[in-house]
Amino acid sequence: MSCVIYLDSIEKKEALNKISEYLHFEIVKKVPVKGAFLDIKDNGLCFTLNSENPSNYLNIDFLSGSMGWRLKRADHERLLKKTLGKNIDTLTIFDGTAGFLSDAMIFLAQGHKIIACEQSKIVYLLVKDALARAKGKIPYLQNLEFLNDNSIEAFKKLNNIDLVYLDPMYPETKKKALGSGNINSIKNILEIEKIENKGDLLFYDFKKLHYKKIVLKRPIKANKIDxxxxxxxxxxxxRYDIYI
Ligand SMILES: C[S@@+](CC[C@H](N)C(=O)[O-])C[C@H]1O[C@@H](n2cnc3c(N)ncnc32)[C@H](O)[C@@H]1O
Known part of the structure; x- marks a missing residue:
């Protein structure tokens, strides 16, 4: 699977050039006949998996839609709140599987500091673009540091992390768990970037490091992996499995 960058207007040239340099993807001036492309629409940076189905594209938005709604009532997200324990202090959380930042944004909205790390360059750019659009409109974004790196390597350079939050991709065989549109998009993006989905192995890598607490998100019926x-x-x- 390949991906190009579609430039439809000269005003977008500078922004798309930067994206092209970051991703090393070619810029094209016609909608590609086949395959995936990135472009800038009225709602910001978008990823289309299949140019034959252009109305089905991915755009991250923290200000409206389902994420905007969840953030407005983040205090009702009791499950994620409970995973942090009874401690009411502000925690510094390392999110080693940032993805579209949905879980991290809830933690931020609940008053915590987040260092979130995402390995995929495409996912990173889509989220960065959404963060830029939300700047000044969501005050707690100032408590977020967002990195494009391998989270194991990034974590090794950090001190004073209260909690490591991990939401690895669910195992391939769990068809039901992979049903979500967002997860399928991430899967396709990782394929384009030729990034191997290591799934739960990431947890074992973190377990070998020095940590205070790990929260591992799992499908409710999944086996305990430790x-x-x-x-x-x-x-x-x-289900959230918590390791101290
Ligand atoms: C299931 S998604 C996480 C979804 C996220 N919790 C959310 O709320 O949007 C898993 C993400 O972790 C990322 N990931 C997996 N292993 C990683 C690693 N070693 N370093 C950085 N990111 C990683 C994947 O690229 C993917 O985007």
């Missing part, structure tokens, strides 16, 4: 869980927080379809 028997030394200290406690669990369970929802309808998701």
């Amino acid at each position: 028997l030394n869980i200290n406690y669990q927080v369970k929802g309808k379809s998701t």
